[in-house]
Amino acid sequence: MNIPVTSVEGKKLATDFLATPRKHLINGKWVASQSGKTFPVYNPADGQVIAQAAEGDKADIDLAVAAARAAFERGPWPKMTPSQRAKLLWKLADAIDAHADELALLETLDNGKPLKLARMADIPGSAEKFRYNAGWATKLNGETMSANKPGDWHMYTLREPVGVVGLIVPWNFPLMMAANKMAPALAAGCTVILKPAEQTPLTALRLGELIQEVGFPEGVVNIVTGFGETAGAALSEHPGVDKISFTGSTEVGKLILKAATGNLKRVTLELGGKSPIIIFPDADLDRAIPAAANGIFFNSGQVCAASSRLYAHKDVFDKLVEGVAKHAEKLKVGPGTEPDTDFGPLVSQEQIERVTGYLKAGADAGARVVTGGKRLDREGYFVQPTVFADTSHDMSIVREEIFGPVLSASSFSDDDLEQISAKANDTTYGLSAYLWTQNLGIAHKMAKKLKAGTVCVNTFGLDLAVPFGGYKQSGWGRENAREGVETYTEIKSVIVGL
Ligand code: NAI
Numbered sequence: 001m002n003i004p005v006t007s008v009e010g011k012k013l014a015t016d017f018l019a020t021p022r023k024h025l026i027n028g029k030w031v032a033s034q035s036g037k038t039f040p041v042y043n044p045a046d047g048q049v050i051a052q053a054a055e056g057d058k059a060d061i062d063l064a065v066a067a068a069r070a071a072f073e074r075g076p077w078p079k080m081t082p083s084q085r086a087k088l089l090w091k092l093a094d095a096i097d098a099h100a101d102e103l104a105l106l107e108t109l110d111n112g113k114p115l116k117l118a119r120m121a122d123i124p125g126s127a128e129k130f131r132y133n134a135g136w137a138t139k140l141n142g143e144t145m146s147a148n149k150p151g152d153w154h155m156y157t158l159r160e161p162v163g164v165v166g167l168i169v170p171w172n173f174p175l176m177m178a179a180n181k182m183a184p185a186l187a188a189g190c191t192v193i194l195k196p197a198e199q200t201p202l203t204a205l206r207l208g209e210l211i212q213e214v215g216f217p218e219g220v221v222n223i224v225t226g227f228g229e230t231a232g233a234a235l236s237e238h239p240g241v242d243k244i245s246f247t248g249s250t251e252v253g254k255l256i257l258k259a260a261t262g263n264l265k266r267v268t269l270e271l272g273g274k275s276p277i278i279i280f281p282d283a284d285l286d287r288a289i290p291a292a293a294n295g296i297f298f299n300s301g302q303v304c305a306a307s308s309r310l311y312a313h314k315d316v317f318d319k320l321v322e323g324v325a326k327h328a329e330k331l332k333v334g335p336g337t338e339p340d341t342d343f344g345p346l347v348s349q350e351q352i353e354r355v356t357g358y359l360k361a362g363a364d365a366g367a368r369v370v371t372g373g374k375r376l377d378r379e380g381y382f383v384q385p386t387v388f389a390d391t392s393h394d395m396s397i398v399r400e401e402i403f404g405p406v407l408s409a410s411s412f413s414d415d416d417l418e419q420i421s422a423k424a425n426d427t428t429y430g431l432s433a434y435l436w437t438q439n440l441g442i443a444h445k446m447a448k449k450l451k452a453g454t455v456c457v458n459t460f461g462l463d464l465a466v467p468f469g470g471y472k473q474s475g476w477g478r479e480n481a482r483e484g485v486e487t488y489t490e491i492k493s494v495i496v497g498l
């Protein structure tokens with residue numbers, strides 16, 4: 001295997017890591033599956049097996065839940081002060097940074113994304129999730145209330161950790177999604193069982209080793225690898241789990257909700273999207289064009305908040321579509337490990353089949369292929385960055401989440417914001433929406449009209465300080481910000497008659 005990476009040490013660590021069959025982290029120890037089963041992990045750039053992971057099932061989930069419960073109720077974790085928890089989270093963030101080379105390489109080999117993207121976004125972004133949430137650990141408080149009834153009262157709330165939490169994450173940002181859930185859960189004082197995606201278990205397992213190195217007490221973080229239908233389902237229906245936080249498909253989000261009814265565990269869902277990007281005629285096209293392109297081609301389009309539906313005013317439509325297509329054609333497509341690669345393969349055989357299915361459906365439905373439209377004739381799961389124009393709202397490429405580098409573009413001619421927002425809102429999803437205009441009035445009026453959890457004006461991007469989540473079938477609840485950490489807590493009211 002050819003592994004170009006900046007440091008020799010990082011390369012060696014990653015190679016050693018891949019050579020050893022991986023196990024589950026349960027109660028502070030690395031253990032094989034109860035069944036003894038393993039499954040292969042593939043490199044999407046060439047379809048070759050790069051590692052073996054343990055195939056967890058209900059029996060392994062049972063052990064992990066028991067460990068997390070014991071660590072939550074007893075032992076050092078519940079006795080630690082919020083500031084001691086914060087210190088551990090900071091130490092973990094520093095450990096991630098110290099191992100950035102190696103983690104980035106593992107992420108690239110596992111997921112396919114360009115090494116420079118893993119190195120610049122995924123790995124430092126994961127460290128930042130721990131730092132940001134470390135700050136919340138010391139700021140989660142209850143309130144005191146003034147009584148509404150006569151007499152002498154002392155009334156207050158306690159904000160307590162929700163308990164044992166199952167974290168089920170997808171493969172598009174493997175380490176970052178794990179960090180995104182683990183960091184606030186730990187800051188709040190919960191204990192966790194992480195179930196990484198079966199396509200990309202590696203960096204989560206390396207994170208588990210770092211968690212041990214920096215000194216988290218045993219059982220606070222447990223990691224069970226395996227498939228969704230078995231390990232994931234066992235975790236979501238487990239009566240000993242108090243909450244599930246899930247990121248993935250809307251379809252599985254609904255299954256998790258059903259599984260949660262047994263013990264009415266709390267559920268946070270961050271699901272799919274079909275986010276509109278609306279370009280008004282006064283937009284700064286020099287900025288809007290690369291933003292529209294990055295919004296759909298970044299991470300090979302495997303982004304829940306991808307701006308996959310482009311609506312541009314007819315006066316700027318041609319220029320925009322041509323600009324985005326040019327951008328697509330300039331992207332250097334190749335294995336993520338090559339230093340100049342901008343655009344890597346899709347994650348799996350399943351995803352390449354799904355995306356090429358949509359490429360065919362779009363062409364069959366009569367959408368115009370401006371650029372791309374095909375799978376690349378080479379090993380690995382490579383598809384061309386694609387722009388479809390002249391799309392209409394009944395096409396599946398406009399209605400359904402593709403989760404690949406496929407943009408559907410159409411124009412609008414009227415200036416009626418009601419009409420424009422109605423088109424943007426004509427979707428079962430509501431994760432994000434993007435607007436490009438210089439007109440403040442239009443920007444803020446549209447921000448109110450769009451049914452989406454996040455509206456970005458003249459930018460593409462998120463921030464940890466801002467809540468993130470979906471309207472409609474894009475999810476339940478919010479991640480990031482104060483809301484994101486409070487979702488791992490319960491409120492207890494205390495009423496004292498004085
Ligand atoms: P998925 O929703 O099946 O997988 C996400 C996670 O859920 C994985 O860890 C998986 O093992 C687990 N899972 C699967 N079935 C489960 C079950 N019955 N119970 C509990 N956990 C389960 O997503 P998949 O199949 O990998 O991708 C299909 C589509 O889902 C994508 O094309 C995309 O449209 C969407 N997706 C959305 C993501 C997002 O960020 N919102 C991330 C990944 C996929």
Ligand code: MG
Binds near residue numbers: 228249252
């Ligand atoms: Mg699935």
